[in-house]
Amino acid sequence: MATAETALQPRKNALLKFSEWLTLSRFILLCCAIICAWLVFVPLASLIFVSFAEDTPAGPGGFTFENFVNAYTKPYLADLFLTSLEFAVFSAVITLLLGAGIAWVVERTDAPGRSVFHALTLIAFAVPGLLIAMAWALTLSPNIGWGNRALQAVFGLEEPPFNIYSMGGMIWTLSSHYFPLAYLLMGPAFRVLDIRMEEAAIVSGARNWQVARRVTMPLLRPAILSTLLLIFVRAIEAFEVPLLLGLPSKIYVFTTEIRFAIAEAPPQFGYSSSLGLTLLVICILGVWAYRRATRDAEAYATVTGKGYMPTPIKLGPWRWPVTILTSIIFILSLGLPLFALLWQSLYYKTIPNVDLLADFTWRNYGYIFTYPVFLNALKNSAILGASSATLVVALGFVMAWIVQRTNVRHAWTLDAMAFIPIAIPSVIIGASILFAYLILPIPIYNTLWILLIAYVTMYLPYGMRFASGGIIQIHRELEEVAEVAGATLIQTFRRVLLPLMSPALIAAWLYIFVMGVRELTASLFLAGPHTQVLGTISLTMWEEGGSYGTVAALSIVQIVPLVMIVAVMRLIETKISRRG
Amino acid sequence: MLTIESLKKTFITRDGAKVAAVGGVSLEVDQGRLLTLLGPSGCGKTTTLRSVAGLEKPDSGRIVIDGEAVFDSTNGINVPANRRGIGMVFQSYAIWPHMTVFENVAFPLRVAQDRRYSRAEIERAVARALDMVRLSGYQSRSSTQLSGGQQQRLALARGLVREPKLLLLDEPLSNLDAKLREQMRFELKRLQLELGITTLYVTHDQAEALALSDEIAVMNAGHVIQRGTPYDIYHRPNSEFVAGFLGSTNFLPGKVESAMGADGTGVVGTPHGPVKCSFARSAAARQQVMIVIRPEDVQLAAEAPVDTTNTFQGRIANRVFLGEVIDYLVEVGGEELRVRARPEWDFNIGTPVHIILPPAKCVGISDDRGAAVARQPEAVGA
Numbered sequence: 001m002a003t004a005e006t007a008l009q010p011r012k013n014a015l016l017k018f019s020e021w022l023t024l025s026r027f028i029l030l031c032c033a034i035i036c037a038w039l040v041f042v043p044l045a046s047l048i049f050v051s052f053a054e055d056t057p058a059g060p061g062g063f064t065f066e067n068f069v070n071a072y073t074k075p076y077l078a079d080l081f082l083t084s085l086e087f088a089v090f091s092a093v094i095t096l097l098l099g100a101g102i103a104w105v106v107e108r109t110d111a112p113g114r115s116v117f118h119a120l121t122l123i124a125f126a127v128p129g130l131l132i133a134m135a136w137a138l139t140l141s142p143n144i145g146w147g148n149r150a151l152q153a154v155f156g157l158e159e160p161p162f163n164i165y166s167m168g169g170m171i172w173t174l175s176s177h178y179f180p181l182a183y184l185l186m187g188p189a190f191r192v193l194d195i196r197m198e199e200a201a202i203v204s205g206a207r208n209w210q211v212a213r214r215v216t217m218p219l220l221r222p223a224i225l226s227t228l229l230l231i232f233v234r235a236i237e238a239f240e241v242p243l244l245l246g247l248p249s250k251i252y253v254f255t256t257e258i259r260f261a262i263a264e265a266p267p268q269f270g271y272s273s274s275l276g277l278t279l280l281v282i283c284i285l286g287v288w289a290y291r292r293a294t295r296d297a298e299a300y301a302t303v304t305g306k307g308y309m310p311t312p313i314k315l316g317p318w319r320w321p322v323t324i325l326t327s328i329i330f331i332l333s334l335g336l337p338l339f340a341l342l343w344q345s346l347y348y349k350t351i352p353n354v355d356l357l358a359d360f361t362w363r364n365y366g367y368i369f370t371y372p373v374f375l376n377a378l379k380n381s382a383i384l385g386a387s388s389a390t391l392v393v394a395l396g397f398v399m400a401w402i403v404q405r406t407n408v409r410h411a412w413t414l415d416a417m418a419f420i421p422i423a424i425p426s427v428i429i430g431a432s433i434l435f436a437y438l439i440l441p442i443p444i445y446n447t448l449w450i451l452l453i454a455y456v457t458m459y460l461p462y463g464m465r466f467a468s469g470g471i472i473q474i475h476r477e478l479e480e481v482a483e484v485a486g487a488t489l490i491q492t493f494r495r496v497l498l499p500l501m502s503p504a505l506i507a508a509w510l511y512i513f514v515m516g517v518r519e520l521t522a523s524l525f526l527a528g529p530h531t532q533v534l535g536t537i538s539l540t541m542w543e544e545g546g547s548y549g550t551v552a553a554l555s556i557v558q559i560v561p562l563v564m565i566v567a568v569m570r571l572i573e574t575k576i577s578r579r580g
Numbered sequence: 581m582l583t584i585e586s587l588k589k590t591f592i593t594r595d596g597a598k599v600a601a602v603g604g605v606s607l608e609v610d611q612g613r614l615l616t617l618l619g620p621s622g623c624g625k626t627t628t629l630r631s632v633a634g635l636e637k638p639d640s641g642r643i644v645i646d647g648e649a650v651f652d653s654t655n656g657i658n659v660p661a662n663r664r665g666i667g668m669v670f671q672s673y674a675i676w677p678h679m680t681v682f683e684n685v686a687f688p689l690r691v692a693q694d695r696r697y698s699r700a701e702i703e704r705a706v707a708r709a710l711d712m713v714r715l716s717g718y719q720s721r722s723s724t725q726l727s728g729g730q731q732q733r734l735a736l737a738r739g740l741v742r743e744p745k746l747l748l749l750d751e752p753l754s755n756l757d758a759k760l761r762e763q764m765r766f767e768l769k770r771l772q773l774e775l776g777i778t779t780l781y782v783t784h785d786q787a788e789a790l791a792l793s794d795e796i797a798v799m800n801a802g803h804v805i806q807r808g809t810p811y812d813i814y815h816r817p818n819s820e821f822v823a824g825f826l827g828s829t830n831f832l833p834g835k836v837e838s839a840m841g842a843d844g845t846g847v848v849g850t851p852h853g854p855v856k857c858s859f860a861r862s863a864a865a866r867q868q869v870m871i872v873i874r875p876e877d878v879q880l881a882a883e884a885p886v887d888t889t890n891t892f893q894g895r896i897a898n899r900v901f902l903g904e905v906i907d908y909l910v911e912v913g914g915e916e917l918r919v920r921a922r923p924e925w926d927f928n929i930g931t932p933v934h935i936i937l938p939p940a941k942c943v944g945i946s947d948d949r950g951a952a953v954a955r956q957p958e959a960v961g962a
Binding site: 477483491495 | 660
């Protein structure tokens with residue numbers, strides 16, 4: 001075989017050179033790069049284009065700075081900016097306190113019920129933000145909140161003590177939605193914090209507060225900082241909570257302002273996209289700072305080397321008080337809203353009250369399951385969730401493999417490109433994809449395809465992270481030895497890589513599926529009359545305000561399967577980490 | 581059996597810098613022999629091995645296995661790794677955790693492209709391979725339940741199950757603890773002799789290299805510095821690098837006084853006096869050389885010997901008792917000489933002693949190839 005090749009050595013022309021350069025991995029890389037670039041840059045380009053274009057009834061017109069002048073000379077812009085910042089900063093701090101507190105109890109102490117707390121956090125993670133916001137409105141609205149009623153009745157108050165339609169209410173609601181994220185980020189930091197570092201400080205003569213100030217806090221600082229930054233970015237791009245709870249009290253943030261400008265008649269595309277650019281810049285800066293901070297956190301994580309054994313702090317007499325306090329946090333952040341939804345779902349057209357047990361009914365559930373709009377949305381959400389998860393996992397797996405395993409130059413740019421959407425708020429994804437496919441002659445407007453493109457774009461970074469994480473865990477030599485043993489690339493994929501990675505890939509799939517089914521913000525811009533999803537119909541039903549019972553039943557119907565999927569996902573993840 | 585001709589491999593780092601990992605290596609290994617590539621990390625030994633396996637594509641050169649060119653840059657031949665029919669053991673063992681012991685070993689037969697193996701054939705071959713590495717009876721175990729040493733044997737069985745023409749071992753013992761390593765050394769030697777399989781072995785551990793090899797190629801900065809039998813490499817190093825890399829060594833700088841005679845010896849003038857020694861290669865008079873002598877070859881005596889050739893006066897500066905030997909630091913004219921002595925030669929700190937450097941054990945090294953290579957700017961190990 002070798003000699004035959006030797007005999008035929010043709011002169012190289014350009015085409016041959018190209019075909020020689022174009023190995024299989026380079027070809028796949030090129031395909032992935034094109035898909036990635038399309039997904040990421042088309043919406044961004046259209047956002048920028050629209051922001052510099054005149055708004056005409058026929059679509060974007062000539063070049064203009066009008067939109068920026070219009071947006072940035074409005075007197076309430078400073079107000080909008082400060083409100084958004086206030087909302088994001090305080091949400092980040094409260095979320096961190098909740099998440100880190102629970103993570104500390106679970107990871108570092110011997111308080112009873114730690115595994116229950118862990119499971120409860122993951123349940124909280126599964127609940128969509130829109131539903132959390134609804135639940136809090138049902139609990140602490142001055143008019144319909146059963147919590148306010150109950151407090152008024154117990155303490156004989158004239159006025160409802162809480163108003164969820166306020167900045168404080170928004171911050172609390174968002175924190176109760178995001179604290180699982182802070183928990184998941186802070187947990188590993190507490191876990192790898194080697195107690196021997198603290199012991200070394202004690203042996204050196206430090207007192208407890210000195211240990212905390214000089215050893216524990218500095219070691220945790222990168223994790224705290226990165227958590228704060230990520231939650232800040234997530235909070236500034238949050239949409240559901242400001243929409244449901246800010247709007248009734250006329251509290252506007254960037255995301256809601258952008259949405260309303262587009263929903264107006266005629267739509268102010270130029271104005272909203274020029275606002276969107278500011279939001280985008282803030283988010284990009286935030287994510288950039290977050291990446292730097294996590295790099296520091298990783299550098300610290302490697303400090304703890306071999307022979308590390310996590311030793312829980314013995315709380316002694318404080319064991320039960322800590323557990324009770326943690327339970328109260330869970331009741332306040334998760335128990336109240338879920339209880340409100342569950343209870344409300346069993347009443348029709350009435351606000352639940354202790355006296356009204358007689359009005360208990362299943363008819364809300366009966367109604368939901370025969371409501372054609374719901375059934376259609378359920379189908380759409382399931383299709384979108386499943387297909388975006390499949391595409392993202394496949395794309396992420398192939399790209400991560402190329403980046404991690406081949407020596408193709410510039411492969412890392414793929415990694416960087418696939419990460420960009422994490423800095424793009426869903427509001428902007430929704431708006432810019434809407435712009436892009438209104439301008440481009442690709443007739444997918446009002447179809448599921450445009451939603452699928454949005455979902456795949458948004459979840460691409462997660463697919464990439466999961467796949468890279470999975471591949472990094474698998475030692476390169478496990479594949480190489482298969483190759484040397486005579487296996488082809490396909491055989492190595494099928495017999496070695498896929499079986500080893502399948503838990504990570506399944507977990508990634510489920511995670512993206514859950515996010516897809518929960519999606520509201522981008523869908524709001526892109527869903528047409530026949531392509532409504534669970535998020536958009538929930539919002540419509542809430543806004544129409546017909547029956548809170550029906551909306552609550554709709555919420556419970558979504559939450560229960562999501563919680564079950566997240567439980568399965570965690571089960572798989574524990575299996576992975578046990579093997580790793 | 582295995583021939584490597586002027587193999588070159590340059591890596592391009594992310595920031596675009598070129599790093600020469602292998603800078604023109606030529607080697608051949610005869611049928612049934614074991615050649616070790618020995619060198620510090622980043623010397624290019626692993627890149628050379630991986631090029632032979634087909635896991636790395638060299639920039640230029642030629643690799644021939646059993647008469648078949650598997651890589652030849654001039655003809656554009658590059659047989660992929662899965663068609664080279666090689667057995668290989670990795671540093672991490674690379675045991676697949678999702679397969680049983682049996683499935684791990686059976687894998688090369690299951691994916692074989694040249695022929696299909698029947699179930700009975702696979703069972704027989706796996707049983708034999710496991711028997712060879714003394715893992716019989718472990719077939720149905722999960723591979724993650726094995727100890728480090730057992731995983732190592734399993735990796736070896738997997739490498740041998742196809743009865744490959746060539747076996748590649750990439751630091752196979754480096755993850756084992758000291759006792760197990762010594763045991764596996766004998767085991768590897770036994771297997772290699774029994775099977776007569778041509779083997780290329782990569783290690784940075786000189787003891788392993790000396791114990792196992794028919795021949796050693798010492799590498800540094802992408803080049804082979806010296807090739808020879810373990811005895812030659814150890815006792816007749818051709819450069820400061822080789823002498824320094826294998827075991828501890830004393831270096832005495834000096835100038836050649838009388839050039840190499842018919843018996844291959846000559847006299848070198850050192851600050852302490854003339855030293856009679858042999859030369860690694862011919863040395864002219866007045867040339868700067870380095871005399872190399874191993875600590876265990878230096879003799880100590882309380883009384884001056886009759887023949888005072890290569891004898892100097894010194895004083896015991898420090899001593900460490902190690903059980904089977906005593907390590908001394910002996911001060912000679914302001915410099916320190918390391919001496920490894922049998923426990924009978926028991927001197928207290930501060931005692932004056934006579935130091936004898938047996939001429940047969942002193943090697944004059946006239947040029948330093950290792951250092952010369954390391955000084956080339958592009959030849960930085962990867």
